[in-house]
Amino acid sequence: GDSVTQTEGPVTVSESESLIINCTYSATSIAYPNLFWYVRYPGEGLQLLLKVITAGQKGSSRGFEATYNKETTSFHLQKASVQESDSAVYYCALGPATSSGQKLVFGQGTILKVYL
């Protein structure tokens, strides 16, 4: 079946350092999946951080970037300089590129802790 694997957390980073959270996927039932990063900040609900629906394209939001790499089946999340407010749980997910259903398959989540 389809699956998503991401960096095991928690990931602890000092403020202003760079960050990468790895995400690799296996889409056996979906030819061209859409890829997403969701985030849950402390005390808040899960929300979309960024999405990319075309292989080879890059998505960005709030200083985070992720490139959809079909060759390596990866969608790593990167940020050049993290802030304490980026501390959250990050989820990589994939979904079918059709309008019907659009079930998402999530990774296990990566806890990010940014300290001053």
Add this chain to the structure above:
Amino acid sequence: GGIITQTPKFLIGQEGQKLTLKCQQNFNHDTMYWYRQDSGKGLRLIYYSITENDLQKGDLSEGYDASREKKSSFSLTVTSAQKNEMAVFLCASRDWGYEQYFGPGTRLTVL
């Protein structure tokens, strides 16, 4: 902007009990979802619905029923709560751009 509300926020049940979780959205989205999240794990799909009165099973539907009587609401029933079960249930709805919007969750504890 819209919002998704889930009730109750915390649900404590007894083994074997039938428990119902409710979800409301005012986005006017067609598709709604129920996910379960266990500690340290990703979200797993229980049921989804692409329109009023439609129900589609997800990967984890056994032990659950769902109901979509109105476009704006989607309820989930745990048919027989399992002892020591603990999980967070998340409701979501989807827009035309494939983005899913999530509710705050219902935390279930079974004694």
